Amino acid sequence: MTEIITLSRARRGQGGRIHAVEAIEANPADALELERRLLEFGLVEGARVQMIHEGPVGRDPVVLDVEGMRIALRRHEVRGLSLALTGTDAAE
Template sequence: MSDTLKLSEARKGARGVIVRVGCHHREDEHTAELERRLLELGFVEGARVELLHEGLFGRNPIALKVDDMRVALRRHEAASITVRVEVAA
């Protein structure tokens, strides 16, 4: 069984596959730049992600494993990434 959620809503240990990057219904200059940057970092549809660590204050930043690399993001940046989360059986 699986479900989708924004990567910013995930908790430590969550694993899944990216199903969408960016906000396809409303584009402004800042949103388009963030989407471009995320794509350059490897946040592409089909990439496997795992949330490795959450910061102490406001759970920011978060450390993620994206395929075989590690990346840190702020939660507001991670909000533009939709993930199909793998639910443990």
């Protein structure tokens, strides 16, 4: 069974495929801009993603491997992305 979590809850080493993309910001204009940036980074539905680093303070920023490309984002920027965990990361 596939477990779906928000990418902001993922821990270092966890990975899967992007299930859904929705930018969450208080201002709708900011949400649209963030969603556009996430899509430009390749964070689209179905993309393979793995959390490869978490910052030491507040687990921020995070470094993601997105289809072989590494990007660093703030944890709040990825809270609207849902991740379908794969392999041993998914609950049995």
